[in-house]
Amino acid sequence: MSLDFKILQTHGTARRATMTLPHAAIETPVFMPVGTAGSVKAVPQHLLEELDTRIILGNTYHLYLRPGHDLIRRMGGLHRFMSWPRAILTDSGGFQVFSLNELRKVSEDGVEFRSHLDGSTHFFSPEHSMDVQIALGSDIAMAFDECTEYPADYARARRSLDLTLRWAARSKQHFERHKHERPWPEALEGRTPSLFGIVQGGMYKDLRRESAERLVELNFPGYAIGGLSVGEPRALTREVIAETLPLLPADKPRYVMGVGYPDEIAEYAAMGVDMMDCVLPTRAARHGLLFTSEGRLNIKNRQYAEDQGPPDPNCGCLVCRRYSRAYLRHLMAAQEPLSAVLNTLHNLAFYLDTMSRVRQKIESAAPDR
């Protein structure tokens, strides 16, 4: 058994479930902090654990380029390399290849691209993406897809969706054949990683439907909705999610990639999304944007210079229990490295708490199944 997904309660379209992965049991709906290059930026792993983070995301593109998936395999996989004993989901590398590379060349076989680090030329195919993700030892790998840009006309979105489906089939075939070759298998007692498929189709309802239906025929253990948060209006994001979710098997995990603001992740969870990830809480933190129960707070603002209150009076995280807005503003102004650490810790706590509240709400509203 690679992935055990058990729905405990439902409430309207929302559902609370447990997902058992090789390295950890996750409670869903879950928000997954992004650890791009083997680190959730600025946060030591034991503090992530103290936040009750059960699963983080790793970026295949970044780790492939530096330090390299072969090195990570030799180090026993990403879990061991970064000393993170809980679950890891890796993306396929596709999104970064498309978003960080203007000189990419897409063919039926895959994508040629240049490293954003040194300009060197590389090639990702569905098979190669699987090899890299297996070398990293992820709990959940993602099929290699073409993330359709926004806006994209109908013909472009259709071509992209067709290519993504052919790549999904190739991803699955290669993954199933090689998934046992992950590093450090002895620690996992036969538990194997899982591969999720990705729905594309731009902002076109019929294409999303076609993408979902044909993807489901390939029978993945979980499904993601990709190609969102690429610049489209927020109402459209919501619409595509609402249209697509019912087309995905209700008994399997459903993951929306790359979203969102705190109110969005709560809303999407209520709609029935089980998993989400986003760089927003970590990236915004480094720019001084804090998410709180009272809204967004730009800690750089002069108005906080002598504000002795905590970042969020309703938050119990270690930052809000100990530090004032005045101090956090000073750290940012003085460009102290502690600024990123504390801001990120708070934002992650707020995101994880948001999902915890969503889960509690489902639990208290619904009878046991």
Place this chain on the structure above:
Amino acid sequence: MSLDFKILQTHGTARRATMTLPHAAIETPVFMPVGTAGSVKAVPQHLLEELDTRIILGNTYHLYLRPGHDLIRRMGGLHRFMSWPRAILTDSGGFQVFSLNELRKVSEDGVEFRSHLDGSTHFFSPEHSMDVQIALGSDIAMAFDECTEYPADYARARRSLDLTLRWAARSKQHFERHKHERPWPEALEGRTPSLFGIVQGGMYKDLRRESAERLVELNFPGYAIGGLSVGEPRALTREVIAETLPLLPADKPRYVMGVGYPDEIAEYAAMGVDMMDCVLPTRAARHGLLFTSEGRLNIKNRQYAEDQGPPDPNCGCLVCRRYSRAYLRHLMAAQEPLSAVLNTLHNLAFYLDTMSRVRQKIESAAPDR
């Protein structure tokens, strides 16, 4: 009572003591991590506490410029502002005024200098330095001194030492008159801060002697040896410390400012130094230099790329218990903010452990007094 210094054991020239300050009881010999601008760079306060850090150093110059001592006073003092409940020693600002300012103008009254942040003009006198340190609410303040540069000829060192002595007298007079005006006094139940005097005199034995003798006549509760670690050879540092220490009252704390490497701080403690501070463990950490029981380790080196061992096999700190050299090297190479956090945590643990071992050695070697 402002400072209670109680020697528990002596062993040769070394002594183990407890020093009770308004905010904490310190065990000496002690190494004080430097928290320049209200933060020991990259380390959250609760992790400093977990390292059993009892006292940190704050820089008057930096805090005066940003966020400003008046703001910190309004926030309840530096302890409250940065949420650090244990002891704080502040320097006088003199060292930074001299080392960060090429355009300074020294007069009998004090020093005019330009801010390294925005070029604005400022003036520090002994009285003003005391006012700033009292506003910060330090446990131990330092007399305003002129840190004699190296090399300095005899005439220059003499003039500088004379000026420093006149400033020491003015510092003391102003400090004693105003020390009760510290912020948040109600929390301290009448405990007041202490002012230490600073011995100067360049590298000239007779001038060091004269400086020490005339300073002791002013009767400070503790004495520092300043003007070291300014570029002189290490043997000379040791020689000046050895010459000066016996001239300072044995029943009062003796502090050598701005030293040193791990073997140096152990050596100076064995010579009878009670307190030391240095930016080395924190600054070197940010450049990838780790101090270990096996010597210095430049974590950037290629040889550590696949080294699964801990930074220091004999260290029990949270970094050495959890992370490999390979991972720390990757964090540095990828310019991950976690790199500074983990490197600094290890280096501070190593420095604090070094002093802890020195204290244990004195304790086990000497009978109780």
